[in-house]
Amino acid sequence: MTASRSFDWDLILDRLTAFYHRGDWRVPYLRNHAENPFQVLVGTILSQRTRDANTDKASARLFAQYPGPRELAKAPKSALEKLIHSTGYYRTKARHIRATSQAILDRFGGQVPADRELLLTLPGVGPKTANCVLVFGYGLPAVPVDTHVHRIANRLGLVRTRTPEQTEREIVRRVPVEYWIPLNPVLVQHGQNICRPVGPRCPDCPIRELCATGVALRAGRTPPRKEDRPRLKRARTHRSGQSASPPARRRR
Ligand code: SF4
Numbered sequence: 452m453t454a455s456r457s458f459d460w461d462l463i464l465d466r467l468t469a470f471y472h473r474g475d476w477r478v479p480y481l482r483n484h485a486e487n488p489f490q491v492l493v494g495t496i497l498s499q500r501t502r503d504a505n506t507d508k509a510s511a512r513l514f515a516q517y518p519g520p521r522e523l524a525k526a527p528k529s530a531l532e533k534l535i536h537s538t539g540y541y542r543t544k545a546r547h548i549r550a551t552s553q554a555i556l557d558r559f560g561g562q563v564p565a566d567r568e569l570l571l572t573l574p575g576v577g578p579k580t581a582n583c584v585l586v587f588g589y590g591l592p593a594v595p596v597d598t599h600v601h602r603i604a605n606r607l608g609l610v611r612t613r614t615p616e617q618t619e620r621e622i623v624r625r626v627p628v629e630y631w632i633p634l635n636p637v638l639v640q641h642g643q644n645i646c647r648p649v650g651p652r653c654p655d656c657p658i659r660e661l662c663a664t665g666v667a668l669r670a671g672r673t674p675p676r677k678e679d680r681p682r683l684k685r686a687r688t689h690r691s692g693q694s695a696s697p698p699a700r701r702r703r
Contacts, residue, residue, distance in 0.1 A: 457681050457682040458607075458609065458626075458661075458681045458682075459661065460626065460627065460630045462658075462661065463658050463661055464630065464633055464634075464637055466657040466658050466661075467637045467638075467640070467641055467657060467658060468637060469657070470657040471637075471640050471641075471644070476640065476643075476644045477503070477640065477643040477644055478640065479503065479636050479639040479640050479643065486587070486588070487588065488562075488563040488565070488584050488588030488589060489519055489520055489555070489563050489588075490510070490514055490518075491583055491584050491587045491588040492551070492563055492570075492573075492576070492580060492583075492584050492588070493510065493513070493514075493523070493548055493551075494506060494510045495579070495580040495583045495584070496544055496547055496548055496551070496575050496576070496580060497509055497510055497513075497535055497538045497544060497548075498538075499540070499544070500539055500540060501537075501538040501539050501540075503643075505537045505538045505539075506538060508537065509534060509535045509536075509537055509538045512534045512535075513531075513534045513535060516530075516534070517531075519561075520551075520552040520553075520555045520556050520561055521552075521556065521561065523548060523549060523552040524549060524552035524553040524556055526549065528545060528546075528549070531545040531548065531549065532545045535548075543575075544575070546574075546575075547574045547575025547576075548575070550574035550575070551573045551574050551575055551576065554572075554573050554574065555573070563584060563588065565584075565585065565588075565589045565591060567581050567582070567585060567593065570584055570585075578596075578615075578616060578619060579595050579596060579597055579615065581593075582594055582595035582596075582619070582635075583595045583635075586631070586632050586635060590632065592628050592629075592631040592632055593631060594619050594622045594623055594626070594631050594634065594635070595635045596615040596616075596618045596619040596622065596635075597615065597635075597639065598615070598642070598648070599638055599639045599641070599642025599643065599646075600615070600618065600622075600634070600635060600638045600639065600642070601614070601615040601618045602642060602646070602648060603638050603641060603642055603646050604618050604621075604622060604638075605618070606646065606651070606662060606663070606664040607658075607661070607662045607663060607664070607681075608662065608663025608664070608675060608679060608680030608681055609621070609622070609625065609626075609681075610622065610625070622634070651664075653665050653668050661681065663675040663679040663680040663681065664679075666679045667679045
């Protein structure tokens with residue numbers, strides 16, 4: 452690989468999609484729980500600092516009893532804490548979920564807003580949660596960056612950043628908007644299975660020759676050098692979550 456190669460997002464996404472289509476791989480929580488914006492929002496709050504399996508079980512229990520903001524705003528605190536106990540930080544999460552449910556009723560007529568700035572005014576909602584609601588709840592282009600997306604974007608050589616917030620800003624600048632919606636679920640699944648935080652399985656990786664870290668490893672050097680990093684094409688500028696008709700490449 453040379454410095455002239457550039458990120459081929461179609462190839463990266465197609466390779467990863469085909470790879471995870473076969474075999475028994477872990478599937479990201481939101482891949483199976485998209486569509487209902489309120490449940491995406493609450494599920495993402497529950498998913499903070501816990502494993503997907505815990506989020507899955509707790510949200511199934513929670514939504515069976517309290518499916519929407521009207522029910523959750525009135526839910527007894529102790530009952531709520533008990534239902535979500537297994538996700539950790541359950542007192543804080545229960546407080547945020549009740550307050551956010553009440554705010555959605557009081558300020559937005561019971562509908563979760565499809566607007567990033569408004570979402571960020573809700574208790575317990577940060578950039579990742581707001582972007583998850585836009586992408587998975589409304590199909591609007593945004594870039595939810597969790598630890599998997601942050602780590603893989605750096606390993607690929609797409610960004611050189613220290614925090615998920617910086618990574619989100621750089622991805623928005625550098626990745627064409629039509630790839631934003633499919634990016635998160637594919638990279639999260641890759642991070643859960645192959646590009647793991649510790650001990651990434653680079654020899655098994657279907658995009659290793661498209662990745663700065665993979666290229667450097669094959670050449671016997673680490674960390675990657677500048678010439679290992681793919682060239683970046685400048686993306687069209689686009690404000691996250693503001694399009695009513697998403698130019699999504701595809702929905703997963
Ligand atoms: S080659 Fe290694 S570091 Fe690069 S994406 Fe694959 S598993 Fe991750």
